[in-house]
Amino acid sequence: MTLTSNRADLPTPGLRSGTESVPTTDQPQTGKDFTSDQEVRWCPGCGDYAVLKAVQSFLPDLGLRRENIVFVSGIGCSSRFPYYLDTYGMHSIHGRAPSIATGIATAREDLSVWVVTGDGDALSIGGNHLIHALRRNVNMTILLFNNRIYGLTKGQYSPTSEAGKVTKSTPMGSVDHPFNPVSLALGAEASFVARTIDSDRKHLTEVLAAAAAHRGTSLVEIYQNCPIFNDGAFDAIKDRDTKADAIIPLVHGEPITFGVPTEDGRATKGVAHDPATGGVRVVEVGDGEGQLSESELLVHDAHNPDPSVAFAISRLTDAGYLHTSPIGIFRQVERATYDDEARAQLATAGASSDADPAERLSALITGADTWTVV
Amino acid sequence: MSENTKQVKQLDRVIIRFAGDSGDGMQLTGDRFTAESASFGNDLVTLPNFPAEIRAPQGTLPGVSSFQVHFADHDILTPGDAPDVLVAMNPAALKANLGDLPKGATIIVDTHDFSARNLTKAGYDANPLDLLETPGSELDGFNVHPVDLTGITVGAVKEFGLSRKDAARAKNMFALGLLSWMYGRPTEGTETFLARKFAKDAAVRDANLTAFRAGWNFGETTETFVVRYEVKPAPMSAGTYRNITGNLALSYGLVAAGVQSGLPLFLGSYPITPASDILHELSKHKGFGVTTFQAEDEIAGVGAAIGASFSGALGVTTTSGPGVALKSEAIGLAVMTELPLLVVDVQRGGPSTGLPTKTEQADLLQAMFGRNGEAPVPIVAPQSPGDCFDAAIEAARIAITYRTPVMLLSDGYLANGSEPWRIPEVADLPVIDPAFATATNHTSTSTAKDGTVTETEEFWPYLRDEETLARPWAVPGTAGLEHRIGGLEKGEGHGNISYDPANHELMVRTRQAKVDRIADSLPPLEVDDPSGRAKVLVLGWGSTYGPIGAGVRRVRRAGYDVAQTHLRHLNPFPKDLGEILARYDKVLVPEMNLGQLSMLLRAKYLVDAVGHHQVNGMPLKAAELAQVIGELVAEAEGIPADQLDLSVATSQEVHQ
Numbered sequence A: 001m002t003l004t005s006n007r008a009d010l011p012t013p014g015l016r017s018g019t020e021s022v023p024t025t026d027q028p029q030t031g032k033d034f035t036s037d038q039e040v041r042w043c044p045g046c047g048d049y050a051v052l053k054a055v056q057s058f059l060p061d062l063g064l065r066r067e068n069i070v071f072v073s074g075i076g077c078s079s080r081f082p083y084y085l086d087t088y089g090m091h092s093i094h095g096r097a098p099s100i101a102t103g104i105a106t107a108r109e110d111l112s113v114w115v116v117t118g119d120g121d122a123l124s125i126g127g128n129h130l131i132h133a134l135r136r137n138v139n140m141t142i143l144l145f146n147n148r149i150y151g152l153t154k155g156q157y158s159p160t161s162e163a164g165k166v167t168k169s170t171p172m173g174s175v176d177h178p179f180n181p182v183s184l185a186l187g188a189e190a191s192f193v194a195r196t197i198d199s200d201r202k203h204l205t206e207v208l209a210a211a212a213a214h215r216g217t218s219l220v221e222i223y224q225n226c227p228i229f230n231d232g233a234f235d236a237i238k239d240r241d242t243k244a245d246a247i248i249p250l251v252h253g254e255p256i257t258f259g260v261p262t263e264d265g266r267a268t269k270g271v272a273h274d275p276a277t278g279g280v281r282v283v284e285v286g287d288g289e290g291q292l293s294e295s296e297l298l299v300h301d302a303h304n305p306d307p308s309v310a311f312a313i314s315r316l317t318d319a320g321y322l323h324t325s326p327i328g329i330f331r332q333v334e335r336a337t338y339d340d341e342a343r344a345q346l347a348t349a350g351a352s353s354d355a356d357p358a359e360r361l362s363a364l365i366t367g368a369d370t371w372t373v374v
Numbered sequence B: 001m002s003e004n005t006k007q008v009k010q011l012d013r014v015i016i017r018f019a020g021d022s023g024d025g026m027q028l029t030g031d032r033f034t035a036e037s038a039s040f041g042n043d044l045v046t047l048p049n050f051p052a053e054i055r056a057p058q059g060t061l062p063g064v065s066s067f068q069v070h071f072a073d074h075d076i077l078t079p080g081d082a083p084d085v086l087v088a089m090n091p092a093a094l095k096a097n098l099g100d101l102p103k104g105a106t107i108i109v110d111t112h113d114f115s116a117r118n119l120t121k122a123g124y125d126a127n128p129l130d131l132l133e134t135p136g137s138e139l140d141g142f143n144v145h146p147v148d149l150t151g152i153t154v155g156a157v158k159e160f161g162l163s164r165k166d167a168a169r170a171k172n173m174f175a176l177g178l179l180s181w182m183y184g185r186p187t188e189g190t191e192t193f194l195a196r197k198f199a200k201d202a203a204v205r206d207a208n209l210t211a212f213r214a215g216w217n218f219g220e221t222t223e224t225f226v227v228r229y230e231v232k233p234a235p236m237s238a239g240t241y242r243n244i245t246g247n248l249a250l251s252y253g254l255v256a257a258g259v260q261s262g263l264p265l266f267l268g269s270y271p272i273t274p275a276s277d278i279l280h281e282l283s284k285h286k287g288f289g290v291t292t293f294q295a296e297d298e299i300a301g302v303g304a305a306i307g308a309s310f311s312g313a314l315g316v317t318t319t320s321g322p323g324v325a326l327k328s329e330a331i332g333l334a335v336m337t338e339l340p341l342l343v344v345d346v347q348r349g350g351p352s353t354g355l356p357t358k359t360e361q362a363d364l365l366q367a368m369f370g371r372n373g374e375a376p377v378p379i380v381a382p383q384s385p386g387d388c389f390d391a392a393i394e395a396a397r398i399a400i401t402y403r404t405p406v407m408l409l410s411d412g413y414l415a416n417g418s419e420p421w422r423i424p425e426v427a428d429l430p431v432i433d434p435a436f437a438t439a440t441n442h443t444s445t446s447t448a449k450d451g452t453v454t455e456t457e458e459f460w461p462y463l464r465d466e467e468t469l470a471r472p473w474a475v476p477g478t479a480g481l482e483h484r485i486g487g488l489e490k491g492e493g494h495g496n497i498s499y500d501p502a503n504h505e506l507m508v509r510t511r512q513a514k515v516d517r518i519a520d521s522l523p524p525l526e527v528d529d530p531s532g533r534a535k536v537l538v539l540g541w542g543s544t545y546g547p548i549g550a551g552v553r554r555v556r557r558a559g560y561d562v563a564q565t566h567l568r569h570l571n572p573f574p575k576d577l578g579e580i581l582a583r584y585d586k587v588l589v590p591e592m593n594l595g596q597l598s599m600l601l602r603a604k605y606l607v608d609a610v611g612h613h614q615v616n617g618m619p620l621k622a623a624e625l626a627q628v629i630g631e632l633v634a635e636a637e638g639i640p641a642d643q644l645d646l647s648v649a650t651s652q653e654v655h656q
């Protein structure tokens, strides 16, 4: 099974693109142009490698000038990312990358701003900055590498680890209830929320393209395997034998179906409204008793202005060990961005006026109530 | 009684304190009186003092808000130790402020609220106004004028049809009118101000204007007040002046730093008393390319400012002590990434939430050392409200030239206090060159197996300027200079991550050396030692400049020699400081903390600095300082204690 593309549809025709004000280049670019001279130092088999490769080979598709791209990260294994990309970059401090990126994106319309963060970085120490970036809708793309563990500090449970997780700091199992990053982002009224998988280069690339094209904060949760401290956390959705039942693919405008298909290629499972809870539920698809026909299924609408349905879909993700998870773009709606509006206020106030700044400064500091001593 | 029967008395200076309930508009009243005095040409210094609660319970002692203004016909330095005149709008205001008045002071009391209930709320068993004639009573020895300010105001504005409550609210303008009459203040400014402020509501506007005029007329016609006072304008150097508070001057200084460097200003801030007014003020100046970002917390505020600096703006964050604590880790990042950043700390009483609306200087060591690792940060401190303007530009000069975060340490007293400020010519302001990197700065050669040598032009983000040790500032969008910076230790020159022990040692020492080099750009310290014979040097920093200067003047007036110098740069210290300290037998360091500058001086110069410490949330007082200085002078000069005569210096005479 492959996850089908939303790409043709994004950005919604007529909307401003996320990279619209970033200068482009005619020079052909390759992934190599985006590869820095620094040795990559993740553990062998780490999911971060696949994401790095995917990003390096995707960036040329944007056709932007390399010097106008900025990657900002926090602290964690994943946050080493900027060192390996030959763009401008800042490896900052734990959890704060969204704030730094907010400053960059607001100060400079002509930059394509990316944040790389981990589940601990974004959801523990930086949780506050993440939700506020999403609510403000600053024009940037956040890649949240979710390995459901603290990698860099050697394996403590994280805010996305399943309850009961046994780690170095929780020998009897953790007693914390985890966050679902997508639910959290939707709760913060994020305008673009997607989830993808490190090992699915094609889907990852498509989601990146849609995220970059979106004007506003795009949150992309990437399921990332940490073979050292949380190996196999995503096996159910990666394993050939189980993934058809584990992945609920979200494709805008199409009924949400999954499950091992019938011999004639029809879906066996789907997602439908649940009148009992007001949310959504997984149903069996077919003609049998208790089964629903495909026409009764929920048609995924990423552009629904009301985030409730997207939220309901996000709740189909297992909070415990991951057996089932919707994958794809949950939400993509247009909403004014903080940085555009802030710049518009500057323009309205005459920031770009030709008046002599020295004269204006003089008038400002002089004010209205003065007296002169001769 | 006609006007010409009123007596006019000349005074050289007067200290008035307006005090009332938080809701009585005392800050506005004080502001207006100050503006009138400024436009009249007096020198002046103000001290607003208000509770941390917006509206503490009405009529109670904690709810009292006051505004003290000291104006004179000569150059003055402090808001004055003790008021000559107290305007008390209720029993609590009388009770809370009486202790600060010297005997003989004038008290104008609004009798309207002296009901049994309000007296009890203020903690009075009996009405003190009933005991005016009783020797030994609380108000004995004061010149008390009980006036029903509220009642007369309500009567005067009856025609405008306001509710009784709204009519009564104009009582502060009545009081202002009365005091304006008493001290011959010009009134046009206040009339224009009221017309503008209440333009939207004609009845309220007219009531306030009428109350203001009624107050003036009351002074002129009633027999209660037989004397008017005249305080002539102070001689000041030629120029155009305005009145300015520290927070306003600091805001203007930041806007000016943007203009003078050609950099857009980016403020990332989270509201906190007493710094919020800088955020409010800068948010009005978008026309200067100033972006203000009200962040979700202090960390996000400084983070966004660092991001803005990385992308070529002048990043600024404004806060008070608790906010600096939160920003510490990010300031360390700016130290490591060597990006320009201004951190403005308007200090207030601490620790923790402390005294939010009161002043203190106890963040010096936090500014100096409050980060993990060896993280030197230059520190600049303004010495008066108007000086906040120049100090902000100086802090920006250092930040931009040396690519470093800089702490600008203001405090609550400077923030809200005001003084006449000679408006500078923009052409005289320093020009700051951001000197962005525009080209590669390093050629690396590699030799292939066959011996062919290839040269590559590279950009090395940590290759330093030889003179300043500053690293190049290459802004995103500059082709060919793409680079990565971050909090991990950087290899000298190329700037790649380096865990090499020798490199770390080199980088730690280099970052320190860079900050030390700033001293090369500082002017020599000015030492005020008129006789040249002083054995005692009084050294201060920040807002204590005024009180220390006033204390020093008093001691000199009593006939003793004393020298004074004041530090604007606390890190690095000016190069000649050590030599200056060595010239004096004794060094006195008055501070509004428990000896933080003393500690730095002792550590660096092995000088036996004598501290004088006050941490009561209020500025130092000139008379008290004069006493302390005088005693040290006596000790240094070998004058026996019983021969030390400081009576001129420490008297609390009433100026009328």
Ligand SMILES: Cc1ncc(C[n+]2csc(CCOP(=O)(O)OP(=O)(O)O)c2C)c(N)n1
Pocket (backbone or CB within 6 Å): A075, A076, A077, A078, A079, A094, A117, A118, A119, A120, A121, A122, A145, A147, A149, A150, A151, A152, A153, A158, B329
């Ligand atoms: C202020 C601060 N606290 C703690 C740390 C230690 N620390 C570094 S990374 C990390 C957790 C990282 O987890 P995550 O964000 O999930 O990244 P991963 O390593 O899994 O990619 C912690 C606790 C730090 N660097 N800074």
Ligand code: SF4
Pocket (backbone or CB within 6 Å): A041, A042, A043, A045, A046, A047, A048, A077, A078, A147, A151, A152, A225, A226, A227, A228, A229
């Ligand atoms: S610890 Fe885990 S997340 Fe970190 S580099 Fe190794 S494999 Fe990757």
Ligand SMILES: [Mg+2]
Pocket (backbone or CB within 6 Å): A076, A118, A119, A120, A145, A146, A147, A148, A149, A150, A151, A158
């Ligand atoms: Mg993690």
